[in-house]
Amino acid sequence: MKQASVFSNDPWGRLHSLLEQKRYSKIYVVCDENTEKYCLPFFHSIVSFSYDSFCIPSGEQNKNLTQLELLAAQLIQKSVDRNSLLIALGGGVVCDLVNFCASVLLRGIDSVLIPTSLMAMCDAAIGGKTAVNLLNYKNQIGTFYSAQGILFDPIFLESLDERNLKNGFVEMVKHSLIESPPYIQDFLSLGWPVEKDLLKSLIKKSIRSKTEIIEQDPTELGLRKILNYGHTIGHAIESVCISRKEDILHGEAVAIGMVAESYISSKMFGWKNHIIEQISEYLKFFFPMNINIEGKETEIIDALSFDKKNEMGKIQFVLLEKPGSPVRDQKVSVELILGALNYVKNC
Numbered sequence: 098m099k100q101a102s103v104f105s106n107d108p109w110g111r112l113h114s115l116l117e118q119k120r121y122s123k124i125y126v127v128c129d130e131n132t133e134k135y136c137l138p139f140f141h142s143i144v145s146f147s148y149d150s151f152c153i154p155s156g157e158q159n160k161n162l163t164q165l166e167l168l169a170a171q172l173i174q175k176s177v178d179r180n181s182l183l184i185a186l187g188g189g190v191v192c193d194l195v196n197f198c199a200s201v202l203l204r205g206i207d208s209v210l211i212p213t214s215l216m217a218m219c220d221a222a223i224g225g226k227t228a229v230n231l232l233n234y235k236n237q238i239g240t241f242y243s244a245q246g247i248l249f250d251p252i253f254l255e256s257l258d259e260r261n262l263k264n265g266f267v268e269m270v271k272h273s274l275i276e277s278p279p280y281i282q283d284f285l286s287l288g289w290p291v292e293k294d295l296l297k298s299l300i301k302k303s304i305r306s307k308t309e310i311i312e313q314d315p316t317e318l319g320l321r322k323i324l325n326y327g328h329t330i331g332h333a334i335e336s337v338c339i340s341r342k343e344d345i346l347h348g349e350a351v352a353i354g355m356v357a358e359s360y361i362s363s364k365m366f367g368w369k370n371h372i373i374e375q376i377s378e379y380l381k382f383f384f385p386m387n388i389n390i391e392g393k394e395t396e397i398i399d400a401l402s403f404d405k406k407n408e409m410g411k412i413q414f415v416l417l418e419k420p421g422s423p424v425r426d427q428k429v430s431v432e433l434i435l436g437a438l439n440y441v442k443n444c
């Protein structure tokens with residue numbers, strides 16, 4: 098699968114060049130309620146082509162087949178054809194849903210992703226995974242599909258709230274832990290909020306890090322699994338909280354998941370104490386407010402058995418032999434998982 102081009106230097110110039118080259122019959126832009134308000138006006142002021150725009154309701158609960166059908170129906174009513182371009186202007190929800198729509202509508206039309214949240218910039222928009230949720234489970238229906246381009250303009254982050262900024266930041270910390278050599282030290286000394294230019298350079302580093310992994314394993318047969326660091330326990334916590342109608346963001350759950358999986362790694366691979374302590378101390382800042390995992394242990398263990406990465410009923414983890422040295426397909430005992438949840442509770 099050919100990977101999408103990344104438009105980060107002169108992003109808008111690159112978008113216009115793509116359009117000149119491709120001569121699309123129609124261009125459609127899809128936002129959600131927030132990006133329509135905060136991002137579409139800037140988009141409108143900077144592009145010199147005409148387009149139709151659509152808005153989907155915001156939020157993870159709308160990343161579903163109903164919204165996909167509604168969007169596809171609106172596009173068909175607006176005479177979408179195979180030479181049309183679909184642009185996603187939004188966070189991970191819009192990027193995942195719109196790119197999924199592009200991959201299946203008329204058996205596939207071109208797409209461009211314009212991530213507007215930090216989560217989408219450093220993670221969701223990169224790598225060609227598209228999906229919608231089904232029942233209470235995330236990303237159950239989806240495709241691998243490369244957009245024509247992914248356009249990065251950090252200007253969009255100016256309207257993003259602090260909670261969503263921290264949410265995306267967690268994925269950048271993850272990249273710093275799995276990449277060799279690790280650059281977690283760059284984060285440990287940072288204050289909050291992070292200064293704009295520094296944030297931009299960390300975003301670029303994260304994009305590079307994820308892109309390099311994906312180029313080697315686009316469809317997650319092996320290496321790409323390392324991007325799931327912190328996500329096995331993270332996803333289980335996220336699912337449990339969501340089913341209890343507790344307010345948690347993906348990155349917040351992954352911050353807990355990374356502490357738990359670092360604890361497991363430290364026990365299985367004999368890390369020095371100060372390393373796990375430094376990492377947990379730092380990640381604590383990104384934990385969800387008002388959410389406690391006390392009393393949810395059994396549900397978390399149950400949820401772990403639903404993880405998409407499991408094979409033959411065994412829970413599979415990505416662990417770190419040490420920061421920067423990920424190892425995949427590690428089996429971990431329930432006792433050690435419980436020990437890790439206990440460690441998190443006392444953080």
Ligand SMILES: NC(=O)c1ccc[n+]([C@@H]2O[C@H](COP(=O)([O-])OP(=O)(O)OC[C@H]3O[C@@H](n4cnc5c(N)ncnc54)[C@H](O)[C@@H]3O)[C@@H](O)[C@H]2O)c1
Nearest residue numbers: 131135155188189190213214216217220221226253256257
């Ligand atoms: N495809 C992948 O590889 C991949 C990777 C990571 C995450 N994801 C998916 O991404 C989604 C999470 O992404 P997210 O955190 O961006 O969620 P999101 O799209 O719901 O955005 C979070 C909130 O911020 C708002 N928003 C976005 N940009 C804004 C801006 N510039 N100014 C003001 N408000 C803005 C949105 O309207 C929303 O309310 C999940 O569905 C997750 O599964 C996909």
Ligand SMILES: [Zn+2]
Nearest residue numbers: 268328347351
């Ligand atoms: Zn994630």
